[in-house]
Amino acid sequence: MSVAPPSASKSELAYEWLHEQIVSGGLAPGARLVLSQVADKLDVSVVPVREAVRRLEAEGLVTFEKNIGATVAGIDPTEYLYTMQTLSLVEGAATALSAPAVTAADIAAAREVNERMREFLAAGSGHSDPLHFDPVGFTALNREFHSVLFERCPNPHILDLVHRGWNRLNALRGSTFSYVPERASQSIEEHEGLLDLIEHGAPTSEIELAARRHRSATLTAYLAHTGENPGFPTL
Amino acid sequence: MSVAPPSASKSELAYEWLHEQIVSGGLAPGARLVLSQVADKLDVSVVPVREAVRRLEAEGLVTFEKNIGATVAGIDPTEYLYTMQTLSLVEGAATALSAPAVTAADIAAAREVNERMREFLAAGSGHSDPLHFDPVGFTALNREFHSVLFERCPNPHILDLVHRGWNRLNALRGSTFSYVPERASQSIEEHEGLLDLIEHGAPTSEIELAARRHRSATLTAYLAHTGENPGFPTL
DNA sequence: TATACGATGATCGTATACGATTTGGCTCCC
């Protein structure tokens, strides 16, 4: 007996499609979202689309101005930095809360992901341009690696904030790796070091410090690249 | 020349009304939100109400199940504690980031609010029942006090998270003060101590520690009262 | 008596229709 299709609501369908498109980068920041066009594309009416857009707006993924319309949330560098700072904060908390529940198997899985990141990078550097690789794919692996460290967080709110932060930045992280490609290989080594610390039962404070350094290193690299450092206090 | 009325959209109207009702406690947690009834009450159609509910859902203020309907988000103690933990985290960060921008005038204003809290409590304790006071009004003052410490936070995301956390807990904080009324006067004294530390230029770490103690004290009191301590790690 | 089943009402989900607002460009006048 085949189970009946869950028959997600059209509103849900629109939400998931838009979410996927935005997070994956298929819909670039700044892209205009004309409700009727989205509705036609998904073969639904505008009402469910409006609902979906409202939800995405509340998540910060789109902006929606009265009588103007919706656009995929922008890429203003300042905004990017603040978001990254916030994400770093909650991810740090999530990692700390996760720590007691992380198993040896989790660590092994993380190592495996890190290896895949290494291979991904090696495959990409076969090109004449050594910096030529797919930042979106690399970012996906990067997210997968990090999720091992925070996914066991028992606090659903903090976990949710972490996911929202990653969603918000996902399409932009890739460009950070594009700007500062050496961060890719550096990240892999730092991941390795983090896993070692955890496996050797290093004190939490030390692990946290290393994790924070790892996170801020990418941000720092980005700041150095753009030359835009509005003097953010570090958390 | 009188400016034309801003003519907020009906969706916005519905959102603001529901938001106000929920945060103030006029709509108690668990209350059912029948879309057509809300629409009638506000003299609009159901479409704007649906949008508003979706937004509130994304903020965690209501739950909205397919084909079931919307209800004001519940008061499950575990949920409450996790939310409080999360709020404590982001409020701490916001306070730390705000610190450099807090002026002497801000401190003075905070002291004034704290005095009003004292008076509020004194007025309430005139009753035969010394614990009889309006927890909602007291919570409003409490929020006003705390906002001095974090409102100058330059990171809009963290600030937004703090506000959402307070919104989420606003209707419930009152009941915490009802359960453990002695926390009210204790809070006022702790506020005093915090302001003293800031004014005397105490090191940030010390101020942060005191702030964290103050925040967790209310939570601890709640835990002691309910006897439900699922063993949360402290941040 | 307890349980399974079916009808009915309440509510949700979505499509469609239409008025309201904005945007962009065109014309006309200076």
Added chain:
DNA sequence: GGGAGCCAAATCGTATACGATCATCGTATA
């Protein structure tokens, strides 16, 4: 030639209508 004002197309905002789904309650049967 430049700018103010107007017109039309595009898009948004909302109401209404109707089919779909769920909860409730009554009834029949073991």
